[in-house]
Amino acid sequence: MKKYAIYGKGGIGKSTITSALSAAVASMGYRVMQIGCDPKADSTSNLLNGQGLTSVMEYMRTHDESPELDDIMVQGFQGVYCVEAGGPTPGIGCVGRGILYSMIFWEM
Ligand SMILES: Nc1ncnc2c1ncn2[C@@H]1O[C@H](COP(=O)(O)OP(=O)(O)OP(=O)(O)O)[C@@H](O)[C@H]1O
Numbered sequence: 424m425k426k427y428a429i430y431g432k433g434g435i436g437k438s439t440i441t442s443a444l445s446a447a448v449a450s451m452g453y454r455v456m457q458i459g460c461d462p463k464a465d466s467t468s469n470l471l472n473g474q475g476l477t478s479v480m481e482y483m484r485t486h487d488e489s490p491e492l493d494d495i496m497v498q499g500f501q502g503v504y505c506v507e508a509g510g511p512t513p514g515i516g517c518v519g520r521g522i523l524y525s526m527i528f529w530e531m
């Protein structure tokens with residue numbers, strides 16, 4: 424399994440290039456999962472016809488238990504598996520919290 428992290432300052436095209444890369448690699452026949460780590464939870468929207476999905480943080484705010492994969496993962500364009508870490512309630516905490524919760528979830 425190969426893992427790539429794409430990061431940079433705001434608005435430089437991270438989500439656009441990441442979703443294009445995911446679609447391109449998936450179209451080559453590879454199984455691809457894109458995990459967004461932005462509190463806006465919008466990195467996968469290009470793969471989902473502009474639709475949002477339930478982020479890990481959003482799920483954990485509204486449920487007493489950790490999500491099953493099917494609760495927070497949606498298949499998008501070219502079959503790319505889309506997940507968004509999400510973020511804390513606006514103005515409370517930072518993006519690191521969403522990423523941390525999601526990392527704990529993935530380790531389980
Ligand atoms: N190569 C490009 N040329 C022109 N416009 C672009 C290009 N890549 C992205 N854009 C546009 O720039 C804007 C920001 O792109 P995008 O949302 O991908 O950036 P981002 O780095 O993910 O932003 P954020 O930090 O807010 O998540 C969008 O309107 C997008 O359509």
Ligand SMILES: [Mg+2]
Nearest residue numbers: 437438461466
């Ligand atoms: Mg983005």
